[in-house]
Amino acid sequence: MDEIQRNLLEQVAGLHEMPAGAYNIRANGQSVDRSTTAHIDIITKEDKQGIDIVIKPGTKKESVHIPVLLSQSGLTEMVYNDFHVGDDCDVTIVAGCGIHNSGDSDSRHDGIHTFYIGKNSHVKYVEKHYGSGDGRGERIMNPETVVLLGENSFMELETVQIKGVDSTRRSTTATLSDGAKLIVTEKLMTHGSQTAETSFQVDLNGEGSSANIISRSVAKDDSRQLFLSKINGNSRCAGHSECDGIIMDRATISAIPEITANNLDAELIHEAAIGKIAGEQITKLMTLGLTEEQAEAQIVNGFLK
Amino acid sequence: MLELQNLSFQVSGDTDSQKEIIKNISLTFEDHTFIAITGPNGGGKSTLAKLIMGIEKPTAGKIVFNGTDITDMSITERARLGISFAFQQPVRFKGIKVKDLITLAAGSNIKLSSACDYLSRVGLCARDYINRDVDTSLSGGELKRIEIATIIARNTPLSVFDEPEAGIDLWSFNNLIKVFEDLHSSTDNSLIIISHQERILNIADEIVVLAGGSVQARGHREDILPELLNGTGGCKLYNQQ
Ligand SMILES: Nc1ncnc2c1ncn2[C@@H]1O[C@H](COP(=O)(O)OP(=O)(O)OP(=O)(O)O)[C@@H](O)[C@H]1O
Numbered sequence: 283m284d285e286i287q288r289n290l291l292e293q294v295a296g297l298h299e300m301p302a303g304a305y306n307i308r309a310n311g312q313s314v315d316r317s318t319t320a321h322i323d324i325i326t327k328e329d330k331q332g333i334d335i336v337i338k339p340g341t342k343k344e345s346v347h348i349p350v351l352l353s354q355s356g357l358t359e360m361v362y363n364d365f366h367v368g369d370d371c372d373v374t375i376v377a378g379c380g381i382h383n384s385g386d387s388d389s390r391h392d393g394i395h396t397f398y399i400g401k402n403s404h405v406k407y408v409e410k411h412y413g414s415g416d417g418r419g420e421r422i423m424n425p426e427t428v429v430l431l432g433e434n435s436f437m438e439l440e441t442v443q444i445k446g447v448d449s450t451r452r453s454t455t456a457t458l459s460d461g462a463k464l465i466v467t468e469k470l471m472t473h474g475s476q477t478a479e480t481s482f483q484v485d486l487n488g489e490g491s492s493a494n495i496i497s498r499s500v501a502k503d504d505s506r507q508l509f510l511s512k513i514n515g516n517s518r519c520a521g522h523s524e525c526d527g528i529i530m531d532r533a534t535i536s537a538i539p540e541i542t543a544n545n546l547d548a549e550l551i552h553e554a555a556i557g558k559i560a561g562e563q564i565t566k567l568m569t570l571g572l573t574e575e576q577a578e579a580q581i582v583n584g585f586l587k
Numbered sequence: 588m589l590e591l592q593n594l595s596f597q598v599s600g601d602t603d604s605q606k607e608i609i610k611n612i613s614l615t616f617e618d619h620t621f622i623a624i625t626g627p628n629g630g631g632k633s634t635l636a637k638l639i640m641g642i643e644k645p646t647a648g649k650i651v652f653n654g655t656d657i658t659d660m661s662i663t664e665r666a667r668l669g670i671s672f673a674f675q676q677p678v679r680f681k682g683i684k685v686k687d688l689i690t691l692a693a694g695s696n697i698k699l700s701s702a703c704d705y706l707s708r709v710g711l712c713a714r715d716y717i718n719r720d721v722d723t724s725l726s727g728g729e730l731k732r733i734e735i736a737t738i739i740a741r742n743t744p745l746s747v748f749d750e751p752e753a754g755i756d757l758w759s760f761n762n763l764i765k766v767f768e769d770l771h772s773s774t775d776n777s778l779i780i781i782s783h784q785e786r787i788l789n790i791a792d793e794i795v796v797l798a799g800g801s802v803q804a805r806g807h808r809e810d811i812l813p814e815l816l817n818g819t820g821g822c823k824l825y826n827q828q
Pocket residue numbers: 598608626627628629630631632633634635675
């Protein structure tokens with residue numbers, strides 16, 4: 283791995299060296315390093331690009347890292363990763379994609395991650411997206427996440443995209459069984475002329491299932507963001523989505539929430555607030571000696587922390 | 588230390604008419620002084636404090652701080668010169684922690700233990716608060732105390748507190764009085780405290796009564812307090828304009 287790839291790896295997975303536990307590192311379209319454990323197997327798909335990650339029932343306190351790095355300008359790929367998580371597991375999965383593009387043609391990673399999660403399991407899934415390089419070619423990522431959450435299982439899904447991705451279209455769909463619980467936190471920042479679209483569709487099919495989708499985003503310069511969320515309450519369930527956006531400069535954010543109660547006992551809430559940084563917050567930090575620019579940066583950093 | 592010279596502040600009213608909120612105020616405050624400003628609601632106290640901090644700009648007049656004309660200076664410049672301001676309604680932030688705010692206020696990377704000391708001084712158990720967000724999850728009284736802690740952390744030549752006692756419970760109020768007494772006796776810094784509380788007025792060197800945008804009275808507490816507290820006297824002061 284070269285310096286650029288190492289930097290990407292650190293940005294998307296917080297890794298300085300090879301992680302403990304299972305991992306698969308994909309760089310420029312190839313699997314470059316892999317490690318499995320007694321409970322977690324990683325198998326290359328035969329029919330298409332991608333891997334199957336198989337986590338045995340009862341696997342506790344283990345982690346899987348599957349970062350994807352693209353440093354060759356002009357590379358385009360479509361990858362399918364399937365996660366088979368057994369019953370009674372407690373695992374952390376760290377995915378993420380870093381693109382470094384210093385050339386003139388677009389680099390693009392499209393990935394479909396599908397989670398088949400058994401019963402009574404807890405999965406924490408962290409996904410970071412990062413772009414670097416000053417070429418004219420765009421850095422494009424279109425991640426799709428599909429979650430099938432078994433009875434009484436709990437999934438925490440954290441996605442972060444703070445820097446350097448020119449265009450992204452993210453789609454997350456989840457289907458929840460009885461007693462299942464999903465919490466999504468999304469942090470997004472766009473600048474320059476970037477565009478980002480994120481959409482969520484959650485079907486609360488199970489009795490006592492619940493979902494909470496929390497999105498915090500900042501749009502700067504001329505960037506544009508679109509937030510779509512659909513929650514269908516199909517049984518006695520609780521759904522909540524929240525979109526909190528800060529716009530700066532000439533940026534725009536749209537939030538289009540949709541909540542549908544198909545059952546008398548479905549409780550669904552959507553909250554959305556979009557606006558510029560509150561003037562009094564800037565004023566307050568200026569009274570502590572910060573300049574206006576420093577105050578803005580502090581507020582934005584805190585908001586996305 | 589601080590001179591307000593013929594200071595006025597007007598805003599345009601609903602019907603084209605100008606509304607004068609601060610009317611030609613001239614006041615001089617000595618070094619190492621502790622001034623209490625009081626007066627009826629809407630009298631112009633918070634506006635005067637904002638003019639001093641630079642949050643509002645006067646429509647006429649001059650503000651001189653330690654010999655420097657700061658009338659045209661920004662909030663940041665005044666803050667760096669040594670003026671602090673505790674808001675009447677402190678601001679909440681999503682994602683900024685109490686620790687962050689105190690560190691910003693102290694102006695350097697202070698030790699966690701000193702950040703905690705500032706909280707303890709305002710009667711907050713530091714362990715419970717230091718990592719909390721300064722957001723809507725804090726109660727009004729907690730937020731007020733954190734605001735006061737940040738001003739203590741700044742330790743500037745002039746601190747202006749806008750109704751620091753508002754929302755603070757009775758037990759903590761005694762401590763708060765002590766905090767201000769200590770601030771006054773242990774440093775050369777000056778304090779301006781806007782307050783409606785007799786006990787705060789009692790510990791100030793001087794009291795200024797502001798009503799209808801003008802100074803109605805100024806003097807030592809022995810002279811001002813009886814006037815204020817005596818029903819008719821108070822009315823007299825408040826009704827003069
Ligand atoms: N920007 C503004 N536009 C219009 N009116 C204003 C503005 N700022 C202040 N005022 C008015 O000026 C008057 C003085 O307000 P200020 O907040 O200074 O009063 P105060 O003495 O601090 O009152 P309180 O004791 O209630 O805190 C009030 O009548 C207020 O409504």
